[in-house]
Amino acid sequence: MCKTVLIRILILSLGLIPIDGTAASTFRPHGPLTGNQPSDQKAQDLFKQALLHNSVGHERSRQLIEEAVQIWTQLHHPDKAARALIQLGQSYMRENQYLISLHFYKRALELKSIPSTMRAEIECEAYLSIARVYDELYSNDLAVEYFQRAIQTAKRIHDRATETLALAGLADLHLMKGDRQRPEHTSTMRLVEAEAA
Numbered sequence: 015m016c017k018t019v020l021i022r023i024l025i026l027s028l029g030l031i032p033i034d035g036t037a038a039s040t041f042r043p044h045g046p047l048t049g050n051q052p053s054d055q056k057a058q059d060l061f062k063q064a065l066l067h068n069s070v071g072h073e074r075s076r077q078l079i080e081e082a083v084q085i086w087t088q089l090h091h092p093d094k095a096a097r098a099l100i101q102l103g104q105s106y107m108r109e110n111q112y113l114i115s116l117h118f119y120k121r122a123l124e125l126k127s128i129p130s131t132m133r134a135e136i137e138c139e140a141y142l143s144i145a146r147v148y149d150e151l152y153s154n155d156l157a158v159e160y161f162q163r164a165i166q167t168a169k170r171i172h173d174r175a176t177e178t179l180a181l182a183g184l185a186d187l188h189l190m191k192g193d194r195q196r197p198e199h200t201s202t203m204r205l206v207e208a209e210a211a
Contacts, residue, residue: 057085092125
């Protein structure tokens with residue numbers, strides 16, 4: 015009995031945790047005992063599982079992403095949480111659940127303490143996604159507003175792909191209204207032609 019207690023104390027002091035809880039089992043280095051605290055690796059694993067489940071069952075996938083978001087929020091990784099929220103929004107968008115997708119895109123934008131370079135990338139993606147939702151909901155004024163936000167942010171960080179997509183969205187909106195002379199349409203055509211060359 016005393017020998018087992020000494021072995022366990024030695025194992026714990028070295029930061030080794032038994033895989034199955036028994037002294038006779040194989041050990042792996044794990045650092046100090048922390049209980050069941052969330053980790054960045056756990057959140058990443060949940061997110062990867064969610065992507066695998068996405069083709070099987072959307073609901074399970076969404077639950078896993080929500081768990082990852084909670085962990086990343088607790089660990090103060092708002093950039094990762096924001097990207098996961100955008101992924102959730104896209105999942106609902108694919109199923110034409112526009113209001114729910116809008117909720118997740120806006121939640122991504124509300125996260126604080128995202129480093130400025132990452133924030134701009136996240137804003138680009140979220141603004142473009144929000145514009146597309148409003149376009150689908152026939153809220154043209156809001157769609158235009160968010161396409162323009164995406165364009166401004168994309169220009170600031172030199173993200174030509176997002177800028178082009180947002181300009182194309184604006185051009186489509188104006189074409190649907192019968193306005194073929196808007197500068198957005200002309201600018202989009204020039205960008206598309208320049209990228210093709």
